[in-house]
Amino acid sequence: MQVLNNGFVRLVEHMGGDQAVIRNARRCYRSESKSENADRQLLRHLLKGGHKTPFEAMVFTFDVKTPLFVARQWFRHRMGSYNEESLRYCVALRDYYIPEDLEGDLRQAWIRQNEAAFDFYEELVNGPHKMVKEQARSILPIGIYTSFFWTVNGSSLMNFLYLRSDKHAQYEIRLYAQAILELVKEAAPICFDEFEREVLKNGG
Numbered sequence: 001m002q003v004l005n006n007g008f009v010r011l012v013e014h015m016g017g018d019q020a021v022i023r024n025a026r027r028c029y030r031s032e033s034k035s036e037n038a039d040r041q042l043l044r045h046l047l048k049g050g051h052k053t054p055f056e057a058m059v060f061t062f063d064v065k066t067p068l069f070v071a072r073q074w075f076r077h078r079m080g081s082y083n084e085e086s087l088r089y090c091v092a093l094r095d096y097y098i099p100e101d102l103e104g105d106l107r108q109a110w111i112r113q114n115e116a117a118f119d120f121y122e123e124l125v126n127g128p129h130k131m132v133k134e135q136a137r138s139i140l141p142i143g144i145y146t147s148f149f150w151t152v153n154g155s156s157l158m159n160f161l162y163l164r165s166d167k168h169a170q171y172e173i174r175l176y177a178q179a180i181l182e183l184v185k186e187a188a189p190i191c192f193d194e195f196e197r198e199v200l201k202n203g204g
């Protein structure tokens with residue numbers, strides 16, 4: 001799913017889903033799934049009461065491409081695993097964020113600044129200095145795109161979505177949170193429908 005001018009988030013794979021969460025939750029009550037309606041009510045009850053561990057029974061891996069400044073906020077979410085492309089080992093690609101509402105001269109100036117930073121970076125790496133990539137990258141702006149895989153369980157993902165969908169979160173990361181919610185609603189529709197209704201729309 002495309003996000004921002006050149007970013008995206010993609011659900012690579014997931015383990016478990018609605019039924020895994022319901023199974024784990026029902027162990028607490030020594031009961032079994034009876035109907036979708038009863039399962040929904042159970043999940044609603046868990047979400048309202050903050051009984052989060054059953055949601056850890058589902059695990060998602062996302063492929064994310066996002067500006068560095070968004071990744072920096074994202075990586076504050078410690079309950080998950082990350083593998084990010086390294087600018088020590090890989091040459092930085094000429095790929096940077098351009099806000100959609102930038103127009104005219106301001107947009108041109110934005111592009112010029114970014115292009116100039118990349119020109120200098122490439123001169124440092126490829127020119128006579130032969131500077132190592134890990135040092136040369138420090139000349140690049142924080143709007144350049146990075147990419148990483150993020151593996152996260154359902155409970156930690158809900159924490160991320162709750163915090164990063166909120167109007168106090170930065171616009172750019174909110175767009176990613178919205179895209180992720182759409183993706184996981186396909187993978188685990190009962191859990192994330194109820195989460196949206198009970199937690200996001202009620203403000204926690």
Ligand SMILES: Cc1cc2nc3c(=O)[nH]c(=O)nc-3n(C[C@H](O)[C@H](O)[C@H](O)COP(=O)(O)OP(=O)(O)OC[C@H]3O[C@@H](n4cnc5c(N)ncnc54)[C@H](O)[C@@H]3O)c2cc1C
Nearest residue numbers: 073075076077078079080156159160163164166168169170
């Ligand atoms: C709007 C907004 C503004 C922010 N502004 C800033 C800022 O200005 N500066 C800044 O530094 N950060 C800022 N943050 C980041 C914020 O403080 C959290 O680091 C981030 O949201 C991750 O949340 P988390 O700790 O709940 O998630 P995770 O790190 O995924 O942790 C999940 C849960 O595990 C538990 N946990 C994890 N680690 C510990 C621990 N060491 N001790 C106890 N419990 C733990 C907590 O219950 C936590 O909620 C901001 C976040 C938001 C949403």
